[in-house]
Amino acid sequence: MTDIAAPIPAVQRMTLRQRLIxxxxxxxxxxxxxxxxxxxxxxxxxxxxxFDLVAGFCHSQVLLAxxxxxIPAQLLDATAGTATLAARAAMPVDRMTVLLNAAASLGxxxxxxxxxxxxxxxxxxxxxxxxxGMIAHHDVLYRDLSDPVAFFRGQVxxxxxxxxxxxxxxxxxxxxxxTATYSAxxxxxxxxxxxxxxxxxxxTRSQHxxxxxxxxxxxxxxxxxxxxxxxxxxxxxxxxxxxxxxRFAAAGLTPRTTIRAGSFxxxxxxxxxxxxxxxxxxxxxxxxxxxxxxxxxHAALPPGGRLVISEPMTGxxxxxxxxxxxxxxxxxxxxxxxARSAAQIGTLLGQAGFVQIxxxxxxxxxxxxxxxxxxx
Numbered sequence: 001m002t003d004i005a006a007p008i009p010a011v012q013r014m015t016l017r018q019r020l021i022x023x024x025x026x027x028x029x030x031x032x033x034x035x036x037x038x039x040x041x042x043x044x045x046x047x048x049x050x051f052d053l054v055a056g057f058c059h060s061q062v063l064l065a066x067x068x069x070x071i072p073a074q075l076l077d078a079t080a081g082t083a084t085l086a087a088r089a090a091m092p093v094d095r096m097t098v099l100l101n102a103a104a105s106l107g108x109x110x111x112x113x114x115x116x117x118x119x120x121x122x123x124x125x126x127x128x129x130x131x132x133g134m135i136a137h138h139d140v141l142y143r144d145l146s147d148p149v150a151f152f153r154g155q156v157x158x159x160x161x162x163x164x165x166x167x168x169x170x171x172x173x174x175x176x177x178x179t180a181t182y183s184a185x186x187x188x189x190x191x192x193x194x195x196x197x198x199x200x201x202x203x204t205r206s207q208h209x210x211x212x213x214x215x216x217x218x219x220x221x222x223x224x225x226x227x228x229x230x231x232x233x234x235x236x237x238x239x240x241x242x243x244x245x246x247r248f249a250a251a252g253l254t255p256r257t258t259i260r261a262g263s264f265x266x267x268x269x270x271x272x273x274x275x276x277x278x279x280x281x282x283x284x285x286x287x288x289x290x291x292x293x294x295x296x297x298h299a300a301l302p303p304g305g306r307l308v309i310s311e312p313m314t315g316x317x318x319x320x321x322x323x324x325x326x327x328x329x330x331x332x333x334x335x336x337x338x339a340r341s342a343a344q345i346g347t348l349l350g351q352a353g354f355v356q357i358x359x360x361x362x363x364x365x366x367x368x369x370x371x372x373x374x375x376x
Contacts, residue, residue, distance in 0.1 A: 064136070064139065066125075068136060071085060073126060074088065075117055075122070076126045080115060081114050082114075103122075108122040129190075130189025130190070133189065137163065141333055143159055160330070160333040160335075161333065190215075190222075190279075193310060194223070195222065196310075196363055196367050197277075197308070199363065200362050200370040201308055201372060203226075203275075205274075206274060206275040207230055207231065207274055208231045208273045209230045209231070210269070210273035211223075211235070211276075212277070213235070214279065216244045217234050217243075217248055218247070221247050221251045223277075224253040224257070231257075231258070232253065232258070233270065234257065235261075235270060237262075238261040241259050241261050268299065268300070269297060270300065273301070274302060274306065275308060276306075276307050280310070280311045281293070281309075282311055283339050284331075284336065284337040286336055287348070291351070294351075297352075302375070305374070306372060306374055307374075308371075309345060309373075310370045312366070313327075313339065313341055313342050313365075314344075316342065316344070323341075323365075342369055342371055346371065349371070355376050357371065358371070
């Protein structure tokens with residue numbers, strides 16, 4: 001007797017799936033499905049989703065225009081009429097109307113009688129630290145992606161790599177202008193990453209935390225204000241040391257902080273910390289650089305010492321929009337690093353001799369993912 005509950009072979013399942021895909025792709029089927037009550041909602045939902053993909057670039061340009069015209073900041077304090085916003089932007093009223101209606105369709109603003117105000121989403125745009133700065137510099141990324149086929153073939157000399165020249169070596173960060181641009185943008189966007197990283201980790205057993213590649217000390221400052229007990233050390237390039245010292249002083253953390261200048265690409269790390277943090281470091285660098293850094297971290301930590309890694313990651317076997325459709329492309333445009341999954345980073349950690357690799361649940365995976373590991 002044939003077992004009717006036997007599973008369908010994988011090859012047969014694939015064949016059935018391909019037949020279904022071909023059926024859905026048939027225009028005649030699409031037309032019939034749009035008239036059937038049970039399928040009409042699915043057809044409409046998928047159609048709307050497809051149109052969002054087609055129009056996505058227009059949506060991002062509407063967002064960029066809002067930020068460059070400082071409209072979120074203007075509407076954060078008070079509502080304003082179309083004519084007022086148009087005059088401030090030196091723009092014809094009819095064109096400002098199109099821009100505001102487009103922003104309203106994206107859920108960023110809404111019109112109440114004759115005035116415009118922010119929505120909850122628009123308020124988040126105005127209030128999230130660093131978000132508008134990231135949006136404002138996206139024109140560089142957009143130009144890099146203007147020929148996407150050439151981009152994915154590796155045939156584009158990307159502007160984004162020149163925007164972040166520090167990545168190609170410590171020498172790129174000696175220019176004060178470059179350092180200031182990079183540090184300001186990274187520090188401004190660090191607030192949410194720092195908050196989620198601090199919340200995900202138990203810091204009670206950390207007596208001395210060293211943040212490697214910590215820039216002007218934004219993460220260590222947030223950690224020092226949230227945790228009163230650990231000593232704090234910042235290790236990064238000499239060019240960022242003065243700004244870090246100023247940040248620590250303004251926060252009242254100078255007595256607990258030490259700044260050690262150096263490049264983790266070229267020198268061993270200072271010893272003495274029982275916890276080392278790497279916040280948004282790996283995805284800027286190639287595997288060889290990451291492996292060398294992990295070896296230095298392993299050597300600097302005592303037995304039982306802990307490593308905390310925090311940065312946006314790809315989804316691995318389950319791709320995510322933030323990780324795989326944004327950060328992966330951004331890192332590719334930078335030309336040195338790449339976004340990795342938690343599993344890929346875990347493999348690198350294991351190869352470096354770390355154990356007890358763990359990823360605590362995070363509040364906002366699109367902001368950052370945290371991994372902890374212990375030195376054997």
